[in-house]
Amino acid sequence: MRPGVGFVITGLVVGALGIAGGAWWGMGHPIPGFLAHHLKVSSRAASKDRAAPRLTVRAVRASRQDVPVAFEYTGTIISPRDAELQTRVTGFVVERPFEPGGHVKKGQVLFRIDPRPFEVALKSAEALRDQAKATLDFAQAEVNRTEQLADKGFATEQRAQQNQSNLATANAKLNEAEAAIARERLNLDYAVIRAPFDGRSSLSLANIGDMVIENQTKLVSVVQVNPIDVQMALSSEDAEAVRVAQAEGRVKVQLLDVQREPVREATIYRLDNRFDPRTGRRLIQAFLDNADERYLPGRFVRARIEVGRQERLLVPTVALSAQLDQQVVWTVDEAGTVHMTAIEVGDVYGDNTAVLKGLKPDTLVVTDHLQSMRQNLKVEPRIAEEVNVVQNTPAQGEARH
Numbered sequence: 106m107r108p109g110v111g112f113v114i115t116g117l118v119v120g121a122l123g124i125a126g127g128a129w130w131g132m133g134h135p136i137p138g139f140l141a142h143h144l145k146v147s148s149r150a151a152s153k154d155r156a157a158p159r160l161t162v163r164a165v166r167a168s169r170q171d172v173p174v175a176f177e178y179t180g181t182i183i184s185p186r187d188a189e190l191q192t193r194v195t196g197f198v199v200e201r202p203f204e205p206g207g208h209v210k211k212g213q214v215l216f217r218i219d220p221r222p223f224e225v226a227l228k229s230a231e232a233l234r235d236q237a238k239a240t241l242d243f244a245q246a247e248v249n250r251t252e253q254l255a256d257k258g259f260a261t262e263q264r265a266q267q268n269q270s271n272l273a274t275a276n277a278k279l280n281e282a283e284a285a286i287a288r289e290r291l292n293l294d295y296a297v298i299r300a301p302f303d304g305r306s307s308l309s310l311a312n313i314g315d316m317v318i319e320n321q322t323k324l325v326s327v328v329q330v331n332p333i334d335v336q337m338a339l340s341s342e343d344a345e346a347v348r349v350a351q352a353e354g355r356v357k358v359q360l361l362d363v364q365r366e367p368v369r370e371a372t373i374y375r376l377d378n379r380f381d382p383r384t385g386r387r388l389i390q391a392f393l394d395n396a397d398e399r400y401l402p403g404r405f406v407r408a409r410i411e412v413g414r415q416e417r418l419l420v421p422t423v424a425l426s427a428q429l430d431q432q433v434v435w436t437v438d439e440a441g442t443v444h445m446t447a448i449e450v451g452d453v454y455g456d457n458t459a460v461l462k463g464l465k466p467d468t469l470v471v472t473d474h475l476q477s478m479r480q481n482l483k484v485e486p487r488i489a490e491e492v493n494v495v496q497n498t499p500a501q502g503e504a505r506h
Contacts, residue, residue: 159483160484161487162472162487167460167464167466169417172454173411174412178338178410179337183402185334186304188328189326196316198317201311207306208303209304216325217298218297223292223293237275248269304327307328336388337388337391339389344387346413357411358371359411367409369394373391417452418460418466420470421472423473435470437469443480446463448462
């Protein structure tokens with residue numbers, strides 16, 4: 106038999122067996138092993154010929170939302186009243202009736218310096234005053250006597266002038282003595298150091314028995330902690346936006362925690378009168394309630410300043426991809442075809458990002474399987490809820506420090 110004829114006969118036999126096997130299986134009988142293997146191979150080949158199923162992807166419609174116009178800065182907590190107390194007299198500390206690092210009240214005694222040297226000096230000044238007063242009284246009497254003698258022609262003009270000079274000198278000596286008394290009384294006052302206002306004191310290195318030097322030794326600092334200020338250096342553009350918004354009563358300042366969530370509001374009340382020519386920035390200060398003393402001077406904080414609201418087209422941030430330094434999203438048309446769309450992005454708002462150019466509202470944007478996306482891929486979009494702004498403020502914007 107010729108080989109070609111043999112193959113034809115074999116194919117006819119296998120086909121017949123396949124038909125018979127199908128009828129046999131249709132009556133509920135098992136298919137022989139050799140025939141089952143042949144049918145399995147045939148079905149696998151047939152499945153490759155059919156079209157592959159479409160990939161199911163999540164998609165969200167880009168939508169316009171009302172979002173805040175805001176920017177963030179790193180600010181510094183400062184106290185509106187911050188006093189570093191130094192001794193104004195020289196002496197030994199004899200008392201420290203306060204707890205360093207604790208709260209103090211205005212007028213509260215913080216230190217006492219040994220007052221005895223100043224008391225002695227005061228008594229000496231008072232004695233000099235009495236002496237000067239006696240001299241002044243005598244000089245005044247001499248002047249009166251000379252005037253009477255001059256009227257009778259028994260005193261010369263030169264003597265009268267001399268007595269007037271003595272009177273003026275005695276008066277000056279008395280004034281000098283009075284000034285010395287005032288100075289010594291002031292030193293006695295300086296020997297008692299009091300809190301200039303309500304606040305919290307610092308830790309002190311001055312202890313009882315220490316020698317302190319006038320205008321040199323630092324005793325303690327006192328700062329006001331409630332309310333307290335946050336200070337920021339704004340760019341010229343942002344400073345102008347704040348100025349306009351403040352005039353219209355729509356500026357808002359929020360302090361953020363480490364998760365960048367608002368934790369406290371502040372109120373801008375002071376703007377500097379000039380820009381720093383070295384940085385081109387203008388200082389502003391905002392006060393905030395700080396009863397819990399969470400914020401203390403010197404701490405750096407992140408603050409968000411809102412100056413208005415505007416509409417922005419938003420898409421989920423997870424939908425963004427980068428292609429050759431270009432931000433893109435994968436969009437889906439009505440036929441389920443994927444297209445790569447280049448966009449220009451703006452600020453981030455919660456889990457969403459603003460799209461400034463390249464996208465229209467209600468466009469379907471793919472949010473998962475981004476690594477599997479390619480141009481003109483056929484997909485089955487599963488449309489999720491539209492974009493929702495969870496946060497009322499932008500999560501990040503232009504870097505400002």
